[in-house]
Amino acid sequence: MKRLPARAVAALLCAALLSGCVFARTEEPQATPTPEPDAAPETLVEYDVPQDIDPYTGLARGENYPLGRRGVAVMINNVRAAWPQSGLNSADLVYEIVTESGITRLMAVYRDYAAMPVVGPIRSARDQHVQLMLPLQTLYAHIGTSYVASQYLDLYKYTETKSIDGKYRNFYWIDTERRKTKGQEHCVYTDGSTFAAAVEQFGLQASTTYEAPPVFDFVRYDQPARQLEGGEAAEVYVRFSGYADATFRYDEATGKYLKWQYDQPQTDAADGGRQYGADNVFVLFAKIDKYPDGVLAHVQFDQGAGLYFCDGRYERVRWIKEDPASPLRIVDNEGNEVDVKVNPGTSYIAVVADEQIENCRIDGQPLEDVFGE
Numbered sequence: 001m002k003r004l005p006a007r008a009v010a011a012l013l014c015a016a017l018l019s020g021c022v023f024a025r026t027e028e029p030q031a032t033p034t035p036e037p038d039a040a041p042e043t044l045v046e047y048d049v050p051q052d053i054d055p056y057t058g059l060a061r062g063e064n065y066p067l068g069r070r071g072v073a074v075m076i077n078n079v080r081a082a083w084p085q086s087g088l089n090s091a092d093l094v095y096e097i098v099t100e101s102g103i104t105r106l107m108a109v110y111r112d113y114a115a116m117p118v119v120g121p122i123r124s125a126r127d128q129h130v131q132l133m134l135p136l137q138t139l140y141a142h143i144g145t146s147y148v149a150s151q152y153l154d155l156y157k158y159t160e161t162k163s164i165d166g167k168y169r170n171f172y173w174i175d176t177e178r179r180k181t182k183g184q185e186h187c188v189y190t191d192g193s194t195f196a197a198a199v200e201q202f203g204l205q206a207s208t209t210y211e212a213p214p215v216f217d218f219v220r221y222d223q224p225a226r227q228l229e230g231g232e233a234a235e236v237y238v239r240f241s242g243y244a245d246a247t248f249r250y251d252e253a254t255g256k257y258l259k260w261q262y263d264q265p266q267t268d269a270a271d272g273g274r275q276y277g278a279d280n281v282f283v284l285f286a287k288i289d290k291y292p293d294g295v296l297a298h299v300q301f302d303q304g305a306g307l308y309f310c311d312g313r314y315e316r317v318r319w320i321k322e323d324p325a326s327p328l329r330i331v332d333n334e335g336n337e338v339d340v341k342v343n344p345g346t347s348y349i350a351v352v353a354d355e356q357i358e359n360c361r362i363d364g365q366p367l368e369d370v371f372g373e
Contacts, residue, residue, distance in 0.1 A: 055211060056092035056111050056136075058218025058344035064112070070162070070206050072113035072195065073133040075142040076106040077123040078244075080262050082186040086270035087119030093215065094278065097351040098288060098297045099126045102241030109138060113206075114196045117270040120189035122172055125149040125165075128299040128351065130158075135327040137212045139204055141195065143167055143188060146296055152324060161205045164198060171198035216330060216342035225343045228308065230315035230370075232363070236307075238283055238350055239359035246350070248281055250312040257281045257309060259348070279345025281309040282330065283360065284319045288353040299351060305371065306330070307362075310343050314362060316371070 054061055056071065071092075076085055078096070088094060091108035099105045107129040110116050124144030130152045133140055140158060143166035153159045166172050172190045179187045190198075199206050219226050236248040236257065246266075248257040256277030259266045265275040284306040291298045301321040308317045308330065316333040317340050328349075330340045352360070360367045 050214070053214065053218065053221060053344075054092070054111055055214040056109060057346060058214065058216065058221060058342065060221050064115070066112040066114070067211075068207055068209070070113070070208055071109060071111045071136065071138040071212075072116070073107050073109045073129070073136065073138045073140050074116075074119050074190070075123050075125055075129065076108055076119070077121040077186060078104050078106045078261075079186075081182060082121050082123075083262070083264075084267045084269045084273070085121065086189065086268060087117050088266070088276040089268040089271040089274060090117045090119075092346055094276075094346075094348045095129060095132055095351070096240075096246070096348070097126070097128045097299060098240050098244070098353065099128070100295050100297055102243035104240050104244045105129065107133065109133075109136060112192075113139060113199070114192045116190070116192040116195060118189055118191045119270070120172070120175075121186045122166065122188045122190065123185065125153070125163075126296070127152050128297065128301075131299075131301055131321075131324040132328060132349075134158075134325045135213070136215070137208070138162075139164065139199070139206060141166075141171060141190065143172070147293075148291060148296060148298075156325065164202065164204060169198065169202050171195050213327060215327070215347070217339035219341050219343050221344045225311065226341050228310055228313040228315040230307075230313065232312060233309050233314035234312060235361075235363050236281065236283070236309055236314075237361040238352060239356045240350070240352055241356075248309070248348075250309075251277065252312070255279065255311065256346075257348070278348035279310065280342060280347040282317075282319075282347065282349045283307045283309075284349065284351050285354050285357055286351055288351075301328075304354070305333075305357075307367075307370075308340065308342070310345075315340075 052061060087108060092111050093109040095107040096104050105126060122143050125142040126146050127148040130149050134156055140163040153163050164171050172188050175187045175189055234250050239245040247260040251258050256279055258275045258277040267273050268276055286304045287300040289298050303320045306317045306319045307314055318331050318333055320329045320331055332338045332340055357367050362370055
């Protein structure tokens with residue numbers, strides 16, 4: 001079978017999904033060309049990357065850096081009833097996006113899955129998160145999946161080899177004490193040793209002969225941090241929907257933006273109840289509508305406006321994502337498509353609907369004023 005470029009395959013898949021076609025997991029899409037069974041999509045290639053930095057944080061690699069081993073992306077429940085969560089402060093990257101009915105779901109990414117703390121509660125896969133996970137080339141941990149996410153996992157050869165779905169293969173446990181007061185979907189957890197055992201048991205492709213590309217164009221960890229040019233930003237308010245919003249406040253003592261949601265601090269039970277915070281915060285605006293089922297959120301990844309926050313300051317940026325397997329690039333706001341230099345550290349990335357720009361704030365100032373539009 002003749003192989004198509006990943007972008008062409010993804011475009012055909014998206015067209016089929018948007019037209020209302022749903023493929024059974026056990027059948028090959030009859031009208032959609034796919035890569036040959038043993039061939040990875042063409043955009044998942046070996047990259048020439050610096051040998052001394054962690055590709056997820058830009059920090060120096062430690063003595064126990066897991067060279068030659070994939071990281072893992074874990075889907076985490078983020079409805080109010082699922083709080084407090086565990087494992088957020090240990091994540092290198094945290095993504096938050098609306099999934100359906102106004103709720104958001106988190107995807108926490110860890111460079112070393114064997115060193116994960118307790119992480120959860122774990123929830124089901126969504127395609128918008130899958131599309132952000134693919135270029136990271138991680139393993140993918142979830143319990144259940146939407147019909148759209150399953151198509152992406154199948155197409156990019158993740159379902160059996162690099163994705164582990166707790167509905168069919170056990171890599172978790174139920175917190176029985178928490179189960180006394182919460183539904184089971186809010187009580188499912190894993191950790192490094194449990195997940196590592198499952199990787200071995202089910203023969204997942206955890207080893208690689210190459211390193212994934214850096215998530216961002218990082219400032220060298222042995223160089224001074226870059227001061228953002230837009231101005232001061234002590235507080236950031238982000239509205240995802242009528243159900244979910246988030247506030248970040250810069251904490252000078254830690255150098256992190258600490259997160260509030262549902263009118264309370266978002267804490268990490270696996271980190272002694274400390275509040276979740278990140279060194280870098282990105283708020284990226286995209287067109288978000290719904291799939292033909294009228295329920296699932298459909299994020300149109302292409303390009304859009306955004307904001308980057310670090311060290312109590314901000315600047316305007318743009319983002320580009322050419323296809324599902326292509327990296328999410330943060331570029332300058334001048335239209336030059338030059339990658340923005342990002343300071344090393346942990347990062348939080350929110351993908352927010354364009355129409356919510358009018359509801360977001362920096363230090364109480366509407367973003368419409370910041371954007372001048």
